[in-house]
Amino acid sequence: MxxxxxxxxxxxxxxxxxxxxxxxxxxxxxxxxxxxxxxxxxxxxxxxxxxxxxxxxxxxxxxxxxPVIEDNFCVNLFLGMPNKLSKIDELIPSITELGVKNFIPVITHNTAVKEKDILKKLPKWEKISLNAIKQCRRLFPVQINRPVSTDKISPASAVKIAFYEKEKEKILKDIKFSADSVDIFIGAEGGITDEEIKMLKSKGFETFSLGPYILRMETAVITGLCQVNFVFR
Amino acid sequence: MxxxxxxxxxxxxxxxxxxxxxxxxxxxxxxxxxxxxxxxxxxxxxxxxxxxxxxxxxxxxxxxxxPVIEDNFCVNLFLGMPNKLSKIDELIPSITELGVKNFIPVITHNTAVKEKDILKKLPKWEKISLNAIKQCRRLFPVQINRPVSTDKISPASAVKIAFYEKEKEKILKDIKFSADSVDIFIGAEGGITDEEIKMLKSKGFETFSLGPYILRMETAVITGLCQVNFVFR
CATH class of the missing domain: 2.40.240.20 (Hypothetical PUA domain-like; domain 1)
Incomplete structure (x- = not known):
């Protein structure tokens, strides 16, 4: 190896x-x-x-x-912040392994942690990703961005996907087109409000289901990234 | 909800x-x-x-x-045991959420933990899965099986998939057929030996890649299950 x-x-x-x-x-x-x-x-x-x-x-x-293979596929992950930010510590290696380029913490309506607590975490998350690239053999770490609130999300890709537990019909498997850059939104525990979903839709996000069961945030993030990699990469 | x-x-x-x-x-x-x-x-x-x-x-x-929807898709997960069995404690909720029917701990050539230590863990893993089904809304918990060594693995499905880090070519995305029951093998850290892969192939397992980067066991299991669900479910 x-x-x-x-x-x-x-x-x-x-x-x-x-x-x-x-x-x-x-x-x-x-x-x-x-x-x-x-x-x-x-x-x-x-x-x-x-x-x-x-x-x-x-x-x-x-x-x-x-010789290295450059990864030209770009995934930007907008993730609602859970109440226990240490859960993100544990997720950073996985999102590094799964090729996320930009990680943007999102302060949703149901986010209980304060912006300053998230800001304090950013250097730690950077360090965790930097460590993870050696093991998983990526060239660059995940870019850890400053937190934004749901209304301030500015998607950067043509394809914008919001995994949403109330979406029961649409699954990513039905997508037949390709893309080289994808924005993903995943809410925190407690879900996001109907108003926030409306907001995301107005920004061009389409809602998709992650499957029949209710997933904890950890599983949802890995499953969502895996589906996106599978369909578009 | x-x-x-x-x-x-x-x-x-x-x-x-x-x-x-x-x-x-x-x-x-x-x-x-x-x-x-x-x-x-x-x-x-x-x-x-x-x-x-x-x-x-x-x-x-x-x-x-x-009214409930019965899940007729069957996934049996054969998983090489890591040296830290507590990693499995943390994986059980995820594999419950992702619909695994049978979980079979595998003692591979590189497994350092003893069979009796795995046996001691089984009631705990059963309890963790039982707890997880309430949250994720599954009807039944994952069946936790007794550990087997690699040579004693007896696959139960027509489709048998071994995710293997040395496999660089074949990916599940190329599969075009469907199945209602799939056996998955994933090795532990340290990988499995060439001889064990030969053994698995003789039992009908086909090797597949999980992607360009090296995944830790936790990410590999969720990614593998997600891919199988995506292709066959």
Missing amino acids: GYPRFLGVVEGNQFIIQDEEYHHAKVRRVKEGYKIEINDLQGNIYLGIVTCIDKKSIKGEILQKI | GYPRFLGVVEGNQFIIQDEEYHHAKVRRVKEGYKIEINDLQGNIYLGIVTCIDKKSIKGEILQKI
Whole structure:
């Protein structure tokens, strides 16, 4: 399954791994002479060999550039915030694995948490996604956006999908066209109000069902992303 | 979204809720005069009204039988056991929501936990699924089976799918036929051995890819189930 991958800075045929990533590599017991992969967060992956480990950094030489496949499919996920924001912590690795490009926390009518509590979480979510890309082999982390309220949502794609539990008829399976960018809205627990759905529809969102059973937010998000990937990617 | 649902025993036009379920109902602040739904675990859902709450039971009258849609699609999930069995605790609500009929823990070559540790977990997983059906509105819980080793897997469906990270070509989207029963195999972390995949193929399993990125077990299970539901259900 390839060599362990770390985030690092590449200059010429040298790489350097520092700070938090240095500690990750130490925990993974990286030693001199080991081959590792380096993601430079500029869209490149390299195979390198460790030549020097000191108390602050891991240095080494680049052996080769590894060919990568760029992911040109864009998914923007607008997600109603649950009362327990730690649920989002747990979801970030999954949405990273499932290819979300932009994550936009939404403050819905039923959202009980305050904007400032969400803002405080953003650096943590960024860090979780940054960590997840090494494992799942993505090039870039999910872009974590600032929270918006439902009325301030500005969709960026031609295809706009709102998964909605009161929608019983329409399922994504019936969609026959393709797209290279999709906006998804999923509400929080407690659902969203009829007025908010009206608002989303006026912004061009179409409502779809996720299936016969009521899903918790965690399952709904993964299922929704999976369906979108399946239909459009 | 309907009345809160509880598990109970129905006789004639009376219902009774006892034991652990009694405590769940107390926590949900059910009072005399409240309307609730009762799942009798025989395939029936009733609307009832609470007439009497004492120290051990909640009793009431049945108002009407609620029409239900039976789910005739059968998914059997064979899942390689991870080293942290608590990950399965967290997965059981999701696989309940996604309609799994039978859950069969698999002891693969790379499974580090012992059979007896898995056996100890079965009653807990049964209870978690039983709790989840009330929320997601399924009629029956997932059947939790005894663990088997990879060579003892006996698939029950005509369609047998093994999601496998080394399979890069075949995706479920290419499948054009339908089925009313599907067996799914998903390995644990660390993957399964080439020999085990050979074994599964000899039992009729076909390998499929779950997409371009490497998924953690949690995401793989939900994504795999979602794809199967999407294609066949």
